[in-house]
Amino acid sequence: MKFEMSNKAQNIKIYNLRSDTKEFIGKGDCYIPAHTGLPANCSLTPPPEIPVGMAAVYDADLDDWKIIEDHRGEIVFSTKTGESQLITALGPLPADTVSTGPTELYMKWDGSEWVHDAEAEKAAFQAKAESQRQYLLSVANNTIADWRTELQLEIITDDDKASLIEWMAYIKDLKKMDFSEINDGAGYDAIEWTPTP
Numbered sequence: 001m002k003f004e005m006s007n008k009a010q011n012i013k014i015y016n017l018r019s020d021t022k023e024f025i026g027k028g029d030c031y032i033p034a035h036t037g038l039p040a041n042c043s044l045t046p047p048p049e050i051p052v053g054m055a056a057v058y059d060a061d062l063d064d065w066k067i068i069e070d071h072r073g074e075i076v077f078s079t080k081t082g083e084s085q086l087i088t089a090l091g092p093l094p095a096d097t098v099s100t101g102p103t104e105l106y107m108k109w110d111g112s113e114w115v116h117d118a119e120a121e122k123a124a125f126q127a128k129a130e131s132q133r134q135y136l137l138s139v140a141n142n143t144i145a146d147w148r149t150e151l152q153l154e155i156i157t158d159d160d161k162a163s164l165i166e167w168m169a170y171i172k173d174l175k176k177m178d179f180s181e182i183n184d185g186a187g188y189d190a191i192e193w194t195p196t197p
Contacts (some may be wrong), residue, residue, distance in 0.1 A: 005035060010032040011030070011032075012029070013030075013044075015027050017042060017058050020051075022060075023058075023090065036140060045063055053069065053070060053071070054067050055067070067091050072087055079101065082107060082108075105121075122184070125184055125187060130179060138191070139190075140167055144164055147160050147167075166197035174193075
């Protein structure tokens with residue numbers, strides 16, 4: 001419905017719009033003084049019936065309303081990462097999201113539900129074991145750094161040389177450890193780390 005300016009004041013029914021989304025937010029009577037136009041963000045065209053979970057959005061070019069999904073405030077979960085996302089805009093839910101999230105750390109979406117992801121759990125605990133090995137190797141290498149220099153300079157004492165040999169054996173044992181059978185937290189906790197010299 002088009003508004004026609006008049007040389008007389010008018011009382012008309014308007015349908016108010018939210019300024020950013022142009023969605024219907026309420027109706028009211030409006031006094032329009034002579035020789036003035038409509039207030040901003042309103043329409044004379046009434047919106048259609050708005051179903052629950054939807055919003056009526058006004059298209060000024062068409063002077064018509066569109067019914068659009070409204071999921072704002074809902075939390076959805078990515079089927080690729082399991083991460084949550086708060087919906088803040090009108091429109092359909094983002095692709096590859098579902099309304100239920102994973103219930104444990106190592107899960108994946110199988111197309112209809114979240115299921116345990118044994119491969120991800122295995123990879124995570126094997127990576128944790130490798131990280132611990134690298135930390136222990138770093139500590140060991142820092143411990144023997146001076147002894148290696150002394151050995152090259154041929155100024156190492158017999159006691160330090162014996163310690164260097166023990167630490168080198170420890171480093172070799174750490175490097176030989178096989179983590180391929182670690183599948184979960186229990187497997188990680190069962191690792192028998194080589195004792196430090």
